Amino acid sequence: MKHRLDHFDVIVVGGGHAGVEAAHAAVNLKQKVALITLDVSSVGRMSCNPAIGGIAKGQLVREMDVLGALMPRTADTAGVQFKLLNLSKGRSVWSPRAQVDKRQYERCIKKVLLGLPGLKIVGGEVVNLFLNKNKLSGVLLRSGETLFAPSVVLTCGTFLGGLVHVGEKKTQAGRMGEHQAVGITEALTSLGLRSGRLKTGTPPRLYGPSVDWGKTMAVFGDINPAPFSYSTKNFSPPNLPCHNIKTNQACHDIIQKNLFRSPMFSGDVSGVGPRYCPSIEDKIHRFVKKKSHLLFLEPEWVSSDQIYVNGFSTSLPEKTQLSALRKIPALKNVEFLRPGYAIEYDFFPPAQLRASLESKEIPGLFFAGQINGTSGYEEAAAQGLIAGLNASRYNKSQNPLVLGREEAYIGVLIDDLITKDTAEPYRMFTSRAEFRLLLRYSNADIRLLEKAKSFGLIKSAFYNSLHNKLELTKKIISGLGGSLSREEVVGLFPSSKKNRVPQAAPAKNFIKRPEVSINSMPKRYFSLLENTAISPHWAQEVLFEVETQIKYEGYIKRQRNQVDRMLKQENVSIPPNIDYSKINTISLEAREKLQFVKPETLGQAFRVSGVTPADISVLSVLLYK
Structure with a gap:
């Protein structure tokens, strides 16, 4: 047996989204970090859908950006289509989303990590943990190598006891074609931690040339979108389309007749699946009267022949999947590059954690991502960011960063995890945030900038840029307290008779009216924007935030009063x-x-x-x- 003695400040186990952010955050806080992964080539890989953001998830990404994360600016670089979702609803739930080139995303992540002088990426499998007086002191690899550190962040994804299901076929794997991890679950349970089993799934990947694209509907992103990251300057994504199709009754009939062959229905899967991201089997079984379900055909990278079928997650036998999809006109002759599958895996109920994501039982041990029972890239990355920086602060005997439910969706996410039973994979929604009017995607910088600075998470240039943007917002709001002239008021209501036009009043008062937009205000109020070097997309967002604060002023004040009452208990x-x-x-x-x-x-x-x-x-x- 060979032994290697290496000392680090933080050890991160797992190279997915949680692990990447944990390692990056720790290195940024001047820690010497080892990132241990089963496959060095897969670090930063987008293993499922080719997208970042979405409803509530987009808010998480914006918040991570203010806190110095990699995901936001990487998504901007690799994004091929950007869209603001939920526009038919109130502004508190508007959420940005991006289609992303998965290969470019992975390349960008690796480039950044390989350039970090304090990071060492280690290929290997952790099989045990070392404790010294009940505190973490290091890890043991299957190879016999030993790495020591006072804090360890576990971000093992679906690899702990991973079992892949395609129909009746079962394969021990962390993802299809990748080895499962064995040893960590056993080590943790022997230390008294409680584990459970969960399940998630992924749809088949189609061969693009076998799709009849003429029978699909192209869907594009927004014409002038805003990026995720406040550091992104020149932003002109290509706006490549995705395509919509719908299932039909013939497709449903095949699935219905073969439900008994799905591991979820046959009882072969013991883990609980995600309630809000159901498999196609679940949809057909639960919504019998629904005649069709919308599917999105998403290219996995630019000029890709590999197409992700969003909305068709399944663990049915491969031939059944293919037969069902071929009943859809656009997919009459479709071929698979890979079938859909379900995977069940071990997780550790996060009620065993502190708000810092540190174990209550084992000081120095932190958990982030799917090992905590969550689902999704963004949820994992947000936890990884918090766990990595808190592991660093633990080493320095500093208080952890804990975000409140009133401060950030990240705070809601972690608070839900540590206080509620996680019987199924947790996914973030705007409905989970009781103070969502305060947690808008457009004010993440306002909410978190000073905290990011005080915890040393961002560089001074980034802080100064955002601080100037916030000061600009305040000055414009203050300026709009000035009164409009009678002529300017008449200009706001051109179709009204003169005797019905409102009297002159502060510009703010008119913006509060639902029919009046901030863009209809006289240009003199926005001269500050013209005299700064702010990018056009951020200039537009400044105006959007100004308008939102004015129009929603009463509601925002009411919610802040609710927060004050809550904080007395908190x-x-x-x-x-x-x-x-x-x-x-x-x-x-x-x-x-x-x-x-x-x-x-x-x-x-x-x-x-x-x-x-x-x-x-x-x-x-x-x-x-």
Whole structure:
């Protein structure tokens, strides 16, 4: 057996989106980092859909950008189509999304990582953890090599005990064609941590030339989109199309007749699948009366012959998948490059973690990504970012970065994970954020810039650029407090009779009217924009944010009052050694849930499932004694 002794500050296990962001964040905080991955060539790979962002996910990406993450600016570089979603609804839920060239994305990530002087990428499989006086001290590789560090971030994705299902066929793998990881689950459970099984799936990949593109509908992105990253200057993505098709009854009939061959329906899969990203089998079974389901044909990279079928996640036998899809006119002669499949894997319920994503039982051990029961690139990357920087701060005996539910979708994500039961893969939605009006995609910089600076997450040039943008926003809002002349007011309402035109008043008052846009205001209010070097897309976003703050002023104020009330509970700390089993005045369910979760604040305790307001009242009295 050969041994190699290497010392690091932080060890990151896994090279997916969570691992990449964890390693990058730690290196940026002057840590010596080892990123350990089964396959060095797969670091940064987009293993599923060729897209970044989406509803609520786009907000996560914007927030990560302010905190110094890689994903936002990499998506800008590799993006081929950008679109703002949910425009038919209120601005609080508008969300940016990008189609991305998967190959270019991966290349960009690798280029950045390979250029980081404090990072060492190690090919290998972690099989055990070393503890010293119950604190993390390092990891053991299957090769016998030993790496030491005071903090370890586990970002193992679907590789722990991974089992791939295609119909009745089962293969031990972390992803199709890639080895599963064995050892970490056993090591952690032997230390007293609880594990579970979850399932996710992916659709088949089609051979592009076999698709009848004339029978599909091309869908393009926005004409003048904004990028994800505030650091992106020259932005002109190519706006390449995706294509829509619909399933039909003949397709449904084949799936319905073969449900018994799906591992999810036959009982072969023990893991629970994602509720909000159902397989095509689930859709057909649950929505029997629905005549068709929309599918999106998405190229995986520029000029790609490999097409991702968004909306057709499945684990049916390959021939059944092919037969069903060939009932759709555009896919009459379609060929597969790879069938769809389901994968079940081990995860560790995140109620065992602190808000910093550190284990409550093992100091120095952090978890991020699908190992915490989440689904999606963006959720994983956000956790990786927080875990990586908090592992670094742990090493320096500094307080962790913990974002509140009122501050960021990242805060909502982590708070939900550590306070609620994760019985199925967790996916972020705008509906999960009770203060979503405060968490708009367009104000991520306003919310998080000062925190990013104080925690040393961003460079001064980036800070100064965003700070200037925020000051510009404030000045324009202040300027709009000036009154419009009578002539200017008449210009706002050209179709109204003069005796019905409103009297002169501050410009803000008119912007609050639903029929008045900020773009109809006199140009003199926006002279500041013309005298700065701000990019056109960011100039437009400044105006959008100004208009939003003015139009929604009353609602925003009301939500801030709600936040103030919530924070009174949130700031009440709970002693870590409290024994809930001895508090007979709260319900048995609450005792059991609180004993397992061990919330750090009264606010967290209130959000634990099964805990009632009456239980919180009793707990509050005890804490104030």
